[in-house]
Amino acid sequence: MGCVSSKIPDIVGEGYHLKVKKTVAVGGSAKIMEVDPGGGKKTMIVKKMVAFTKREEKRVKLEAALYEKLKNNEFVITMIAHIVEENVTHxxxxxxxxxxxxxxxxKMKEEKIIVNELKHLQFFCGIVSAIEELNGYGYAHLDIKPANILKTGDTxxxxxxxxxxx
Ligand SMILES: Nc1ncnc2c1ncn2[C@@H]1O[C@H](COP(=O)(O)OP(=O)(O)OP(=O)(O)O)[C@@H](O)[C@H]1O
Ligand SMILES: [Mg+2]
Known part of the structure; x- marks a missing residue:
C-alpha cells in the first residue's frame, strides 16, 4: 500500500515560504489559516480562496484590488502579498x-468591562473613514459587521x- 501523506503543503510565492500551522476560521467562501513565515518572524494570517468560475475569479480579484486601493488607509487591513497557485487558488x-x-x-461583556465611550467613538470614526474612502471609489462594502473588524490593542x-x- 502506498504511503498517504496528510501533510499540508507550504504556500510558496511572492518571496514567501509559509508553513500552515492551523485553520482559524472557515467562512462562506474562504479559509483563514495561521501561517509561519519562517526566520523567527511572528505568525501571520492567510485567507485562502479557490476560484473555479470566471465569476469567482472576478470576485477574488476585486477583493484584492480593493485592498490595494485602500492600502494607505490606516483603518483597513494591509494585504501584504497575493499569491496565486495554478490560476485558481488565491x-x-x-x-x-x-x-x-x-x-x-x-469578552467585555463576560469580564463586565465598562465601555470607554471615547475610545469606541474613535473606533467608529475610523471605520466610517474607511467606508468613506471605499465609497469614494464607487464601491460599497456590503458586509460591515463586528466580525469583519479586527482589533489588537487600540488598533x-x-x-x-x-x-x-x-
Ligand atoms: N488578519 C487576521 N488576523 C486574525 N484573525 C483574522 C484575520 N483575518 C481574518 N481573521 C478571522 O477570520 C474571520 C473570517 O475572515 P474573513 O471575514 O476575511 O473571511 P470570510 O470567509 O469572508 O468570512 P465570512 O464569510 O464569515 O464573512 C474573521 O472574522 C476573523 O475572526
Ligand atoms: Mg467575514
Whole structure:
C-alpha cells in the first residue's frame, strides 16, 4: 500500500515560504489559516480562496484590488502579498490580529468591562473613514459587521471586501 501523506503543503510565492500551522476560521467562501513565515518572524494570517468560475475569479480579484486601493488607509487591513497557485487558488497574506470586534465585545461583556465611550467613538470614526474612502471609489462594502473588524490593542482594521460591489 502506498504511503498517504496528510501533510499540508507550504504556500510558496511572492518571496514567501509559509508553513500552515492551523485553520482559524472557515467562512462562506474562504479559509483563514495561521501561517509561519519562517526566520523567527511572528505568525501571520492567510485567507485562502479557490476560484473555479470566471465569476469567482472576478470576485477574488476585486477583493484584492480593493485592498490595494485602500492600502494607505490606516483603518483597513494591509494585504501584504497575493499569491496565486495554478490560476485558481488565491492566498491573501496579512498580519495577525488578536481578535475580531465581535469576540472583543463578548469578552467585555463576560469580564463586565465598562465601555470607554471615547475610545469606541474613535473606533467608529475610523471605520466610517474607511467606508468613506471605499465609497469614494464607487464601491460599497456590503458586509460591515463586528466580525469583519479586527482589533489588537487600540488598533482596529476593517477586513473582508469579499461582498463588495460597484
Ligand atoms: N488578519 C487576521 N488576523 C486574525 N484573525 C483574522 C484575520 N483575518 C481574518 N481573521 C478571522 O477570520 C474571520 C473570517 O475572515 P474573513 O471575514 O476575511 O473571511 P470570510 O470567509 O469572508 O468570512 P465570512 O464569510 O464569515 O464573512 C474573521 O472574522 C476573523 O475572526
Ligand atoms: Mg467575514
Amino acid at each position: 492566498y491573501f497574506l496579512f498580519d495577525r490580529y488578536s481578535m475580531n470586534f465581535s469576540e472583543y465585545l463578548e 482596529i482594521k476593517l477586513i473582508d471586501f469579499g461582498s463588495a460591489t460597484k
